[in-house]
Amino acid sequence: MKKKQQDLKRLLFNIASLVDLGQEVTSAKGIDEKMKTALYVVTGMFSVPKAGLFVYNADRHKLELVTCKGIKDADGTSIDVQTKYIKAFQKNTPYNISEARNNSFYERNAEAFRRLQAKTLIPLFAKDEFVGAICLGKRLSRTSYLHSEKDTLKVVASQMAITLHNSSLFKKIKNQVNENKKLYQNMRHIYHDTIQAFAAAIDAKDVYTRNHSYRVARYAVAVARELRWKAKEVEGIYIAGLLxxxxKLIIDKGLLNxxxxxxxxxxxxxxxxxxISYDILSKIKFPWKxxxxxxxxxxxxIDGTGYPDELKDPDLSDGVKILAVADAFDAMTTKRTYRKKLSLFDALREVNKCLGTQFDNRISKVFFKVLQKEIKGEIKEAQILPHLDKDFDPTIITTLLESITAELSY
Ligand SMILES: [Fe+2]
Structure with a gap:
């Protein structure tokens, strides 16, 4: 009767411990802390003062100590595990180390087992994957484990194995994602650097158009942002501006100048x-549409008298319209071989005069609107203003821009 009561008490204690363990391994704590607490729960259940928990490093074929209890100077302890031993292990089943004496697994790791005072090893398997092991020292109460205790240990081991497995999988995936991110960022840098180098080469061909491509790209970005384009689309028009x-790289330099x-x-x-630009670029698979x-x-x-395809308005995309106005505006506001540069006031009036024939009405007015906002200091990262000569009267320009954009809605 007394024994039955004792068994029942022990069973209840084990169930309570298993619940504790379940809560531990599913908690939001870090894996190291989870494993430490889990090991303490296990050693408490079976009255084992010394124990260690190992994770399997498949590259080194070693079990590496993650956490331990009651063992001094155990840091860096590892256990050699060859594939043949893993195959011989029974999943999540306690293994009496003394039975392993005289075999090569024990001999190879005798020093580590001695330091850990290990008596029992539980190989941890998550499904079929070997993920680690628990080393238990001598028990205080009894030397061996009852059948029921072994079953409990098995349950504990499977829970810990799954936790370890999930965490290592998570780490692997996280590392992979970080690695891919780094690669992608590197590629982006190389991509951008190459494109900038091309833009510099294009502008270098024509002595009067230095930085023209860069300014066109910036002006285009200003309009695209004002139109609330998505970041990737803005990047696309920036690249188009640069390229x-x-x-012109193919056109005779003498002719251009x-x-x-x-x-x-x-x-x-x-x-x-x-x-020619199209012929060159269409061979490249750009990540931007x-x-x-x-x-x-x-x-x-807009009126269909442009080149190369004499396209008319409904067939022209917003991106094309943006580049057209940005390109022409920069040509007007910089000195060219064939004429002097226009003042900002005259350039704006010139664009305005060509609305509906050369330039799209709405897109050009958005361009005017951004410039207006930049002059008023309403835009954080100005894209147009920094590239213009500062010799204009802001009041006159603002008045002109306000009158042009008075009825603009977009
Ligand atoms: Fe051009």
Whole structure:
């Protein structure tokens, strides 16, 4: 009767401990802390003062100590485990180390087992994967484990194995994600650097258009942001701005820099550059949509008299319209071989005069609106203003911009 009562008491204690353990391993604590507490629960259940928990390092074929109880100077302790031993282990089943004496697994690790005063080893398996082991020292109460105790240990071991497995999987996945992120960022940098280098090469061909591509890219970004384009789309039009004149690399430098009036044939030659830009860029698989389309059509006009395809309004995308106005505005506000630069006031009036024929009404007015906001200091990262000569009267320009954009809605 007394024994039955004792057994019942022990059973209740074990159930309570298992509940504790279940709560521990599913808690939000870090894996090291979870494993430490779990080990304390196990050693408490079976009255084992010394114990260690190991995780399996498959690259080194070693069990490496994660946490221990009651053992001094155990840091760095590891146990050699060859594949043949793993195959011989019974999953999550306690293993009497003394029975292993005289076999190579014991001999190979005799020093570690002695230091840990290990009597029992429980190999931890999550499904079929060997993930670690628990080493238990001598028990205070009795030397061996009852059948029921072994069953309880098995349950405990499977719970700890799954926790370890999930955490190592998580780490692996996290590392992989971080690695991919790094690779992607590196690639992006290389990509951007290459494109910037191309833009510099394009602008270097024409002495009067230094940084033209860069400014066009910035102006285009200003409009795209004002239109609330998504970040990736904004990046796309920035790239298109940088590369829009790449075809000029093929055009004769003498022709691009020729000061006097060009012949009809020479004009035709220069007009080839958007098509050449397209031919070059269409071979590249860009991560941004429509870059090649924007580039090819940046000299198209709303009225269909542009080039190379003489496209008319409904066939022109917003990106094309943005590049067209950004490109022309920069051409007007910088000195060219064939004419002096226009003042900001005159350039804005010129764009305004060409609304509905050369430039799109809405897109150009958005451009005016951003400039207006930048002058008023309403935009954090100004994209247009920093590139303009500062010799204009802000009041006059603002009044002009306000009158042009008075009825704008977008
Ligand atoms: Fe161009």
């Amino acid at each position: 829009h004149d790449i075809g 020729k000061g006097e009036t060009l012949s009809a044939a020479e004009i035709q030659e220069i007009k080839r550059h958007p098509q 429509d870059v090649v389309d924007f580039v090819k059509h940046h000299h198209e006009r």
